[in-house]
């Protein structure tokens with residue numbers, strides 16, 4: 237648990253940028269970003285979230301309306317002089333969000349043929365050094381230009397895998413994309429790790445998926461298993477994370493343990 241500073245970085249002035257990606261929809265990307273960010277901030281880390289999903293799942297989970305945002309990640313991708321400071325919203329102590337807005341979908345179309353289209357977010361973040369320890373980027377499902385911007389901007393990719401039939405299939409395509417991004421656009425991108433979500437301990441099949449993940453990813457698989465529980469879906473309705481809504485819930489404890497593993501991986 238996060239009761240001590242073991243595993244947490246003590247480097248001053250270094251930002252670790254993590255992108256949470258899985259091309260499959262509904263695997264727990266946004267839920268994981270939200271809960272990890274709360275766990276990291278509670279542990280004294282300064283965290284900036286970037287929501288790159290036009291559907292705004294992460295933005296909405298924090299109670300903001302992505303249909304009505306004045307400032308959003310759109311301008312980080314599209315503006316000639318992007319300013320991170322102008323588009324971030326303070327959510328909690330040590331936690332801020334660059335929200336999504338619906339026009340991110342338009343950005344996807346407008347960037348389709350733009351030169352250096354996948355480099356936009358990276359350039360915006362590089363031009364705006366921020367005092368954050370972590371930047372966590374939430375991506376939409378699919379492997380389009382928005383997800384590509386997340387991968388190119390990040391130091392590490394973290395992949396949640398749902399403990400379900402065929403879950404590993406989409407991960408292969410994502411890993412191939414990671415290899416391509418590393419080769420052409422972001423040589424320093426590395427696999428931060430893979431973790432299992434929506435794990436049902438009573439399901440033989442779920443256990444088999446976890447075994448397959450361990451066999452494929454070895455030490456790159458985080459030890460923590462995030463269990464399936466209906467309470468996880470209820471928390472965002474209140475605009476708060478599970479960690480705040482039900483701090484002693486086993487899934488909340490899981491996310492705290494996962495945050496510790498993630499933080500220790502720098």
Ligand SMILES: Nc1ncnc2c1ncn2[C@@H]1O[C@H](COP(=O)(O)OP(=O)(O)OP(=O)(O)O)[C@@H](O)[C@H]1O
Pocket residue numbers: 260261262263264265266267268289293375376377433434435462463464465466467468469470487
């Ligand atoms: N551990 C869990 N147990 C039960 N339900 C979960 C769990 N994690 C996430 N959920 C629920 O599953 C749904 C999908 O989760 P989430 O939105 O985080 O996935 P996502 O990968 O971000 O989806 P998308 O690809 O559409 O952005 C949500 O309703 C969420 O509340």
Ligand SMILES: [Mg+2]
Pocket residue numbers: 265266267289293294374375376
């Ligand atoms: Mg999402």
